[in-house]
Amino acid sequence: MTETDRQARFRREPARRVFAAELRESRLQFKDGNDEKSPSFVLLPTGDRSNRIFLVGKMTQKDKKGDQNVFFTIRVEDTTGTFFVNAGSYQDEAMRQIRQIEPGGYVAVVGKPTVRTTPDGSVFVSVRAESVTPVDEETFRIWTLDTAEQTLGRLDRFGETEDSVKAREFYTTDTRKYRQIVYDALVRIQP
Amino acid sequence: MDSVPDVVERISLKIEEKGVSVSREKVAGKLNLLISDFGIPLEEAERVVTNELIREYNLSPSSGGGGQVQQREIKEVQPGEWVTIEGKVVSVTEPPSPSIAQTGIIADSSGAIPFVIWAKANAPLLEERSWYRLEAAVVDEYRGVPNVKIHSGTTIVPLDDDRALFPSVVPISDLKPGVGSIRAKFIEEWEPRHERMRQTGILGDESGTIKFVLWNNGEREKLTLNSVYTIYYSSIEEFNGRLSLNLNTGMYIPEEGVDLEVARGTHEASGVIAHLGPGSGLIKRCPVESCNKALSRYNECPIHDIQKEFRWDLRITGVIDNGEEATNVLIQRDVAEALSKMTLEDAISVAENNPLGYDDVLDRMKHAVTGRYVQCRGNDMGGTILVRDCSRAAFDATRHTALLNRAAASPEGDRK
Numbered sequence: 001m002t003e004t005d006r007q008a009r010f011r012r013e014p015a016r017r018v019f020a021a022e023l024r025e026s027r028l029q030f031k032d033g034n035d036e037k038s039p040s041f042v043l044l045p046t047g048d049r050s051n052r053i054f055l056v057g058k059m060t061q062k063d064k065k066g067d068q069n070v071f072f073t074i075r076v077e078d079t080t081g082t083f084f085v086n087a088g089s090y091q092d093e094a095m096r097q098i099r100q101i102e103p104g105g106y107v108a109v110v111g112k113p114t115v116r117t118t119p120d121g122s123v124f125v126s127v128r129a130e131s132v133t134p135v136d137e138e139t140f141r142i143w144t145l146d147t148a149e150q151t152l153g154r155l156d157r158f159g160e161t162e163d164s165v166k167a168r169e170f171y172t173t174d175t176r177k178y179r180q181i182v183y184d185a186l187v188r189i190q191p
Numbered sequence: 192m193d194s195v196p197d198v199v200e201r202i203s204l205k206i207e208e209k210g211v212s213v214s215r216e217k218v219a220g221k222l223n224l225l226i227s228d229f230g231i232p233l234e235e236a237e238r239v240v241t242n243e244l245i246r247e248y249n250l251s252p253s254s255g256g257g258g259q260v261q262q263r264e265i266k267e268v269q270p271g272e273w274v275t276i277e278g279k280v281v282s283v284t285e286p287p288s289p290s291i292a293q294t295g296i297i298a299d300s301s302g303a304i305p306f307v308i309w310a311k312a313n314a315p316l317l318e319e320r321s322w323y324r325l326e327a328a329v330v331d332e333y334r335g336v337p338n339v340k341i342h343s344g345t346t347i348v349p350l351d352d353d354r355a356l357f358p359s360v361v362p363i364s365d366l367k368p369g370v371g372s373i374r375a376k377f378i379e380e381w382e383p384r385h386e387r388m389r390q391t392g393i394l395g396d397e398s399g400t401i402k403f404v405l406w407n408n409g410e411r412e413k414l415t416l417n418s419v420y421t422i423y424y425s426s427i428e429e430f431n432g433r434l435s436l437n438l439n440t441g442m443y444i445p446e447e448g449v450d451l452e453v454a455r456g457t458h459e460a461s462g463v464i465a466h467l468g469p470g471s472g473l474i475k476r477c478p479v480e481s482c483n484k485a486l487s488r489y490n491e492c493p494i495h496d497i498q499k500e501f502r503w504d505l506r507i508t509g510v511i512d513n514g515e516e517a518t519n520v521l522i523q524r525d526v527a528e529a530l531s532k533m534t535l536e537d538a539i540s541v542a543e544n545n546p547l548g549y550d551d552v553l554d555r556m557k558h559a560v561t562g563r564y565v566q567c568r569g570n571d572m573g574g575t576i577l578v579r580d581c582s583r584a585a586f587d588a589t590r591h592t593a594l595l596n597r598a599a600a601s602p603e604g605d606r607k
Contacts, residue, residue: 012510012517015465054463054512056562097558108562110465110512131466133562141586142564146463148594150514183598186591 015054015110017147018044020081021181023053026125028170029115042113042125045171046154046178047164052112053127055083056135056143059107062098072098074132076107079144079188080181084126085109094129101134108135108143144189148182155179195222198237205241209250218244234271262324266302268339270332276339277324278303279356280317281424282440285408292316296370296424296440297323297339300356303370303424304330305338305440312343322350335429336368358423362398368429370441374421375401376451377414381572382484389413393572394422394436395453400570401427403436411439419446433574458576460520461566461584462513470508472553473538475501488549505535507560511567511576519575520567526581531559 028043041049057076065071071088072095087094094111101107111127118124155175158164167173193201199219206213218240225236244250262275281303283295293308293316306325308314317323326346328339341347358372366373375394383391390405390413403425405411414420424441427434470485477484477492478500490498507522507530528534533555541555542548564584569576 012466012512014515014517015463015512017514052465054465054514054562093557096554108463110463110562131557131561133558135562138586139563142584145587145590145594146514146564148598149590152594152597179598183595186595186598189591191588 013039013051015052016044016048016050017143017150018050018053018055019147019151019181019185020055020057020076020078020083022046022080022151022178023083023113023125023127024081025171026113027115027123028166040112040114042115043163043167043170044154045167045173046151046175047158047161047167047173048154049163050113052110052130054108054110054143055127055147056106056108056140057083058140059101059103059105062101062103071095073126074098074103074107076109078140078147079185083109084124085111085129085132086126087129087132091129094132097132098129101132106135106137106140108133108139141189144185148186151178151182155182193233195219195226195233198222198233202237202241202244206244206248206250209245209248211248211250213244213248264301265297265299265304268304268330268337270330270337272330273327274330274339275324275326276304276328277322277350279322279354280306280319281356281358282442283317283319284440295319296426297325298356298358298370298424303358303372305336305370305426306341307331307338308341309343312341312345314341314343314345314347317347322353324348324350334368336426360421363394363396363401364398366401366427366434366436368427368434370424371427371436372421372423372425372441373401373436374419374446374451376419376453377416378453379570379572380416390438392416393570394420395451397452397454399454401434401436402572403438405438409439414438414443415445419449419451420444421446458571459566459568460511460513460518460576460578462511462518462564464509464560464563464565465512465517466510467553467557467561468508468510469553471506472556473535473542473549474504474506476504478502503535503539505533505538507531507556509560511565520569520578521572521575522567522578522581526567526578527556530563530565530581530583531556533559 022045025045026042029040031038031040039051041051043049057078059074060077061075063073065073069089071086073086076083076085087098109129110131111129113127116124155178158175199215199222202218203213203215221240222236225231225239265276265278268274278297278299281296281298283293286294290310291307292310295306296303297306328341328345330337331340360372360374363373375396378395379393381392387407388404389407393400394403420443422443426437426440428437475486477486477495477498479495482495484492486492486498486501492498505524505527507527509520511518511520538552541552545551565581566584567578567581569578
């Protein structure tokens with residue numbers, strides 16, 4: 001019995017699949033544990049916690065911001081809305097990748113969702129990118145199927161899991177609205 | 192979880208078995224005092240109250256009086272019970288700590304169980320291959336595995352007769368934490384990750400595979416790759432939800448001139464390649480025979496120091512993420528080449544003719560692979576899937592239609 005075997009291995013947080021229309025509605029961010037290094041989660045309105053998300057969409061805008069601390073913001077659109085994705089010096093790999101990609105094509109983004117309250121009091125959800133890579137349209141269509149399936153899965157379990165009970169309390173989620181979002185997303189990728 | 196009334200009933204029956212009647216209120220009173228006033232866990236409180244009553248009525252905790260603990264089959268004993276068993280000591284192992292005098296495995300025809308003799312029990316040590324009757328031992332649980340504790344109140348009776356004992360060999364897929372016997376082929380050898388490990392790898396039979404470890408303590412022989420073994424009474428341990436077979440307990444016998452069909456490659460990971468680890472890309476391998484470890488950037492092998500010669504290789508150590516779970520994968524050269532559309536020769540040329548060298552190879556690989564949907568199959572090696580083949584996923588129109596129907600169907604409507 002070695003020490004390495006005895007230690008619980010680090011478990012990577014999975015990347016949740018979420019449509020832009022749902023992520024936009026996310027407001028509640030919480031930490032699981034009191035440690036400084038405890039993972040932070042955004043509670044999705046359909047009732048699952050997400051520390052990390054995976055999204056695919058068309059990159060419509062790229063902006064370089066900041067003077068001394070340069071960072072990039074990009075907009076990525078799926079069929080339901082816009083994701084706001086950024087990468088700064090702490091995400092140097094994603095930043096390097098973004099530098100090389102011009103808007104207009106599809107990109108796949110792995111990143112961490114964060115909820116911020118702006119000085120004027122409005123709440124804004126963005127994604128801090130870990131990786132941004134150019135992909136083809138087929139990957140976007142597969143992602144839409146994948147995200148539709150996982151969103152429907154969350155809706156089917158809604159009210160039965162601890163996180164979804166919390167989501168119902170916090171967001172008073174209308175599950176029919178999210179079914180409609182899924183349906184519309186699927187219709188828009190019809191060949 | 193037991194409730195308090197259950198425990199009251201159990202303690203009372205245990206005392207009554209010894210021929211003394213005891214009032215339920217008295218037992219409940221003692222138990223509640225410990226639980227509510229002292230905050231002692233129920234399990235612990237049960238032991239304390241039982242012992243207290245035994246002392247109070249001057250009963251023998253073991254086989255004395257009319258209250259003999261009934262002899263049981265090893266297969267049936269449960270954690271928390273006081274038992275009497277008869278069995279053969281099939282292996283003894285060095286105790287892991289000075290507070291333990293001896294550990295080993297005792298078996299009867301129904302099954303086998305690890306035993307522990309505490310140093311302070313002052314009990315005689317058991318001899319391998321001998322039969323014993325253990326009276327009033329306690330069944331406990333350690334890391335999910337039941338074991339028999341021999342304490343100061345346990346009576347050890349050596350038995351003279353050497354009865355026949357046939358271990359029941361089970362398919363690997365039926366193994367559970369505890370003790371198990373299997374017939375299996377040694378199909379894969381891995382580099383030991385720890386200096387105390389002599390050998391580690393994968394054993395397989397028709398039903399599945401299991402990791403095994405042979406530790407450095409003791410004079411045990413290494414297994415020979417691709418040979419078939421019958422392995423008796425090995426302890427089966429569980430780490431992070433995965434079973435591992437410890438070869439230092441029990442015994443193993445090679446079978447000459449036979450082969451065994453092994454079920455492998457049953458593991459599949461599909462989803463998105465969400466991450467490529469730093470071990471991905473172009474690497475150098477140690478040229479020393481049967482070493483093959485990845486060298487550092489300064490050509491150092493963790494075992495064989497600096498190597499002037501080396502062998503190039505291309506691989507991906509990454510994560511496949513399906514939205515629910517992130518699975519570590521190790522993708523070997525041919526599959527990595529196909530996925531990243533870069534051959535080993537391309538990679539070597541990039542590395543040699545480019546100021547950024549290795550980093551450039553890794554960047555190109557990430558560019559080509561990250562964020563893509565794939566389906567990979569391979570062998571599970573302790574939490575990481577060693578990928579044998581991998582294909583890019585395609586858009587599935589049938590799945591699209593099915594999801595449209597599922598999204599359109601209102602679950603509220605279906606229930607009417």
